[in-house]
Structure formats: structure tokens, C-alpha cells
Amino acid sequence: MRIPSRVIGGALVVTLLTQLTACGTIFYPDRRGQIDGKVDPAIAVLDAIGILFYVIPGLVAFGVDFATGAIYYPRGETAQVDPAKLRNAITPDGKVDNLKLQAILESELGQRLPLDDPRLIQHRGSAEQLASLGLAPAA
Known part of the structure; x- marks a missing residue:
């Protein structure tokens, strides 16, 4: 054939x-x-x-x-919040208050982030991460 x-x-x-x-x-x-x-x-x-x-x-x-320029990754938008302002969202026992954190992020970034979404996965931090932010770990 x-x-x-x-x-x-x-x-x-x-x-x-x-x-x-x-x-x-x-x-x-x-x-x-x-x-x-x-x-x-x-x-x-x-x-x-x-x-x-x-x-x-x-x-x-x-x-x-x-x-x-199509071979390059697109430029991402990043936002940073001063760690001192984030201290208000940490309760005295060292846990994060999602409502306060959401209010801080909304005022700083101008966007409402769904921190109460059940699909949100929260990770535990370490003492080194807290120290890098100038926070003392509390038990």
C-alpha cells in the first residue's frame, strides 16, 4: 500500500x-x-x-x-501588610482571631478575603516565624 x-x-x-x-x-x-x-x-x-x-x-x-515575552511568567500582584498591624489579630493565648484579621486585611489591601470559608486550610507556624515578625511565642 x-x-x-x-x-x-x-x-x-x-x-x-x-x-x-x-x-x-x-x-x-x-x-x-x-x-x-x-x-x-x-x-x-x-x-x-x-x-x-x-x-x-x-x-x-x-x-x-x-x-x-510570552515565555515569561506573568507578573503577579503582591501585597504586604506591616507585621505590627497584624499583632492586633493575635489573641493573648497566641491564636489568630479571623474576624480581626479579616478587618485588618480589608482595610490595608482593600479586598475582602474569605477567612471564614470552610475550605480554608490553616497551617501552624513555628517559633522562628514568630520571632521573625518580632512576636514572642505564647503557650
Whole structure:
């Protein structure tokens, strides 16, 4: 059984077109326009796989992702609250009052965080973490 040359040619064209496009640009079009940042390893690996199979299209994929900025993680928004203000949310027995903490975070960050959500997972801290915040551990 011979496969017609059109099918082989069509498969080759589809393969080359998929390799000529950059993975980050396809998967994360919202990341385009970034200048720098941390490189997303998943996108870098996908581009590197392109180099393994087809050298030139793989290099083009890397070039396009770096040029458009789609290879970088998106910039995250961070917020910080002064640890001195968070002391008001700690009860004398060393436990955190979620209502007070929620009020402090809402006034400082301008966002209401659902600290009373039953899906919220709370982790215990250590004495070192308290010391780094300038708090004395209480038993």
C-alpha cells in the first residue's frame, strides 16, 4: 500500500507549521508584551522539544517567545501588610482571631478575603516565624 504523496506532503506541512509557531504565544497570548521576568520552564521545554525534532523551527519558536515575552511568567500582584498591624489579630493565648484579621486585611489591601470559608486550610507556624515578625511565642 502506497500512501499518496499529497497525504505525506500535507502531514509534513502541518508538522512544520506547528513547529514554526511558538508554544508560549499559542498557549498564553495574554503574556505577550512583557519585557523580562522569570522564564516559564514548561514553555521552554516545549520550545526545546521543537529544537530536538526540527532545529530551525525550534529556534524560531524560542525567538518568537522571547521577542513577544510570552515565555515569561506573568507578573503577579503582591501585597504586604506591616507585621505590627497584624499583632492586633493575635489573641493573648497566641491564636489568630479571623474576624480581626479579616478587618485588618480589608482595610490595608482593600479586598475582602474569605477567612471564614470552610475550605480554608490553616497551617501552624513555628517559633522562628514568630520571632521573625518580632512576636514572642505564647503557650
